[in-house]
Amino acid sequence: MKQLVQNLKTGETVLEDVPAPQVRRGQVLIRTRRSLVSLGTERMLVEFGKASLIAKARQQPDKVKQVLDKIRTDGLVPTLEAVFRKLDQPLPLGYCNVGEVIAVGEGVLDIRPGDRVASNGPHAEVVCVPRHLVAQIPDGVSDDEAAFTVIGAIGLQGIRLLNPTLGETVVVIGLGLIGLLTADLLRLNGCRVIGVDLDETKVQLARDKGIQTVQVTDGTDVVSYVMAQTNGIGADGVLLTASTGNDELISQAARMSRKRGRLVLVGVVGLTLNRAEFYEKELTFQVSCSYGPGRYDDVYEQQGHDYPLPFVRWTENRNFQTILQLLSTGQLDVKPLITDVVPLTDYRQIYDRIGRSRSIASLLRYPESIELRTTVSLPEHRYVGLGAGQKTPVIGIIGAGNFTGATLLPALQPTGAALRIIASAGGLNGTLLAKKFAIAESTTDYQQVIRHPEVDIVVITTRHNSHARMTSEALRAGKHVFVEKPLVIFDEELPDVVAAQQESGRTVLVGFNRRFAPHVQRMKAMLGGIRSADVPMNVVATMNAGFIPASAWVHDRAVGGGRLLGEACHFVDLITFLTGSRVAAVCMNAMGSRPSETVDSASLLLRYENGSTGVVNYFANGSKAYAKERVEVYAQERTLILDNFRSLKGYGFRRFSGLKTRQNKGHKEQFRRLVEQVRTGGEPLIPFADIVNTTQATLAALRSLREGRWVAVEEISVSRSETQLAV
Structure with a gap:
């Protein structure tokens, strides 16, 4: 299928050929018939992309500060690489979609295939959208009209926040598409509406709908005009639907308001407020x-839990329904706003002039029939099979998120492994990574990776709740598995993974890359190498993890498992590697009077079988200006201090005092060794029993937090030896 994307590095808008998404639980699969181009929002993206790097920085000063902090902690080169990777991630365009339902996911009961629906799906021939972002289109409302549903809901939500009453005077500043719709909806609400804009065409459209207007280019002083029209009282409310960085509009809005008036920002304007203007009138200001x-x-x-109507009368979905109802009755007429309707393949007619266009609403028209393919081949990366006797591993990847593109694929690329196929839920990210890293196929069906006859190793980098299931499926399909941490997020998942590994004899490697970092390898050698198991030691690992909003998926116990489960396991494995022993018992203490299992500031105490002790401090409440990771080892009157995987200092060692390098957390070395072992055969990089022990230790830590005591790590028997990792 075809999908429109925006390159933030170059500003180029591209129509990509990507695999069609598959319907998922609680979602609706839609074949698009129309989509509306949001000229304001999409123009900002295009102009941002075309801007120079300096201009981009000026537009986002908060991001510049984050970059400077990262340079101080991680170094210049890693930071610049991260910035350019971010800019190299194209964005899907569009959020006003109309189409026909072709499938519904489990749990969707009130929508059926064949229904016409409006949604916030992107500009793509097929979209998969959560149920609560989909609304059925009434008979009598055309596809062209229904395409205004979502953007109309944006204006409607601003009105709901303003809460106007019959007869009030409301000023709408900015008569672009959202402004025109907002003004019309206010008129229907019984308000006296004054619309303000620079553009004569937009002002005339508003006048045609019976809206009182001010065209500021004719020299009219807007504030004086509004005060005169309200007998010196001022406007009851002001809705700002303009898009500008200028602070003058917010000042004008305050000055034209009555005492205790209301201001609601729907668009994007400068927000340097004059306190006196708001203080003297006791104005309220809210962002929609x-x-x-x-x-x-x-x-x-995403989870589909509706807000109860008696308590939240107007949700986003009920706003969609309201706009469609007004279109159905003819009270809201959007046909005069349609400037042009062009075929999807002629999208450049819109985007090549988007910065200078006077269009109000441009619609994209989609083909009446398309071929639904969940896998696409990339001709420029045509895969050539290996000859007899060759042992170069063939890799399939499930997951195309930020970690895959920023870390995993750049680490795999220099190994010489054959990257055969990549799977992503939406299809776009996987296809873009396939093009960038010369992968032969992109798919939205992860089973295509697992069942692929040429794939030797399945690499899994999806969200945490799918790791255990996909690992077991890949093992039972006869594949070796590399899975990003954590291996599982619930106790009951682990036995099946162990059983699948024992049944298949294939190797499981979890992404515990820290043990492969050059500084850690040096530490291991200095501590006595394999003999370190005979020397009890104290290890303290501290991670200044940084704050992540509570709404992020990693905090969801059923999806991410929590940050401690998903990330602290890195350091449990690292201490296991340094001590040469396994965890016998664990105790965890977390901040707060009643900490939950997904708390992200806690300390883990680890007791090892050989008498060593470990402490993992995982904190999310520290400064981002401070280094992220620190490891301290104390043994035999000697001390090693590793700072952020950039510098290592030794105390009490002969001929060693310190080592400094670029930051290196071991990802490249991990994959180099993995590919080399596949070529030549050999033991797994990390014994499966160690992986199981680390997994059990982190799960036991959560139990320790619940029960407030030390918890022994029970052994799961790994009786069957692992097959050597070789093709």
Whole structure:
């Protein structure tokens, strides 16, 4: 299928050929018929992409500060690499979609294939959208009209926050598409509406709808005009739907308001406020969030839990329904706003002039039939099979998120491994990574990776709740598995993974890359190498992890498992490697009077079989200006201090006092060794029994937190020896 994307590095808009998404639980699969181009939002993205690097920085000063902090902690080169990777990630365009339902996921009961629906799906021939972001289109509303549903809901939500009453005077500053719709909806609400804009065409469209207007280019002083029209009282409310970095609009809005008036920002304007202007009139100011309550709430949007109507009357979905109802009755007429309707393949007619266009609403028209393919081949990366006797490993990848593109694939690329196929849920990310890293196929069906006859190693980098299931499936399909940490997120998942490994004899490697970092390898050698198991030691690992909002998926116990389970396991494995022993018992203490299992500031105490002790401090409440990771080892009157995987200092060692390098956390070395072992055969990089022990230790830590005591790590028998990792 085809999908429009925006390259933030170059500003180029591209129509990509990507595999069609598959319907998922709680979601609706839609074949698109129309989509509306949001000229304001999409123009900002295009102009940002075309701007120079300096201009981009000026537009995002908060991001510049983050970059400077990262340079201080991680170094210049890693920071610049991260910035350029971020800019190299194209964005899907569009959020006003109309189409026909072709499939519904489990749990969707009130929508059926064949229904016409409006959604916030992107500009793509097929979209998969959560149920609460989909609304059925009434008979009599055309596809062209229904394409205004989502953008109309944006204006409607601003009005709901303003809460106007019959007869009030409301000023709408900015008569672009959202502004025109907002003004019309206010008129329907019984308000006296004054619309303000620079553009004569937009002002005339508003006048045609019976809206009183001010065209500021004719020299009219807007504030004086509004005060005169309200007998010196001022406007009851002001809705700012303009898009500008200028602070003058917010000042004008304050000055034209009556005492105790209300201001709501729907668009994007400069927000340097004059306190006196707001103080003297006791003005209220609020920023409207997109389509309404539920927006950006995973519980509502992704998990499908509706807000009860008696308590939240107008959710984003109910706002969609309101716009469609007004279109159905003819009270809201959007046909005069349609400037042009062009075929999807002619998208450049819109985007090549988007910065200078006077269009109000441009629609994309989609083909009536398309071929639904969940896997696409990339001709420029045509895969050539290996000859007899060759042992270069063939790799299939499931997951195309930030870690895959920023870390995993750059580490795999220099190994010489054959990258055969990549799977991603939406299809776009996987296809873009396939093009960048010369992968032959992109798919939205992860089973295509697991069942692929040429794939030797399945690499899994999906969200944590799918790791155990996919690992077991790949093992039973006869594949070796590399899975990003954690291996599992619930106790009951581990036995099946162990059983699958024992049944298949294949190797499981979890992404505990820290043990492969050059500084850690040096530490291991200095501590006595394999003999370190005979020398008890104390190891303290501290991670200044940084704050992540509570709404992030990693905090969801059922999806991410929590940050301690998903990340602290790195350091449990690292201490296991340094001590040469396994965890016997664990105790965890977390900040707060009643900490939950997903708390992200805690300390783990580890007792090892050989008498060593470990402490893992995982903190999310520290300064980002401070280094992220620190490891201290104390043994036999000697001390090693590793700072952020950039510098190593030794105390009490002959001929060694310190070592400094670029930051290196071991990812490249981990994959180099993995590929080399596949070529030549050999023992697994990490014994499976150690991986199981580390997994059990982190799960036991959560139990320790619940029960407030030390918890012994029970052994799961790994009786069957692992097959050597060789093709």
